[in-house]
Amino acid sequence: MSLPQTAAEALDAFDQCHGWEQRARLLMQWGERLASLSEAERCEGNRVQGCESQVWLIGELRDDRWRFRAASDARLLRGLLALLIARVDDLNAGELAAVDVADWFARLGLSRQLSPSRSNGLNAVLQRMRELIAQHR
Template sequence: MSNSNPFGSEIQAQQIVDTMSQLKGWEDRYRQVIQWGKKLPVMDEADKQEQVLVAGCESSVWLVLEQVDEAWVIKADSDARIVRGLIAIVLAAFNGKTSKQIAEFDLEGYFEQLNLINHLSPSRGNGLKAIVNTIREQAQRSL
């Protein structure tokens, strides 16, 4: 895997916060999340193996993490448009970061700033937690 951000420098966590804070209403935020999901590179079918499926997600979510030097390179994909967007938001925060940076990142504060969690269905919220927990658990093992 390449050590670069899957979006290049196009989508960063602070840019996501800034963009979402300018949008009015949940519908506009929802559309923006889907747009970010469209920018997420599609994972090769060969990488979509059973062992990389994230447990606890209603939709299929594949997650592959590789540590290159100190930084984590993360590839992820889903069969659901909104979930792809949520993955993009998570990867903007975690991809290319060290295990220590991942552990210290205030993800709850990040999502609070995005004003998203209250608008997600319980199953989407649980799936999002499962994705984040999978990344954090793997990063934690390397500390």
């Protein structure tokens, strides 16, 4: 499966990084790309369970393609969310079901920096995405 354009851009950008400091800086910059959620959208119904930090996720289905928006109070997590969304945005349900989060972050060179709790949190976000899709079937 080919990567969405934004995911390919992320992969190119992270391939240029030499070392964790550059990756961390780039990760923070990606976090700034997240569209902000309104206070009303930061409600309990949109909160992702299973994350240590506060994470809210909204998914919208348009023309059989999913678009996601997310927010978090944690700066590093915002970057990870932005990269996850870059990987899954504009996919259909079947394509999204096949996404391997661990592989994606390994390709970006970020897997070593994913603590078990962050990794579990990102998997919880992906699981919530899949739940949103299941609700629309």
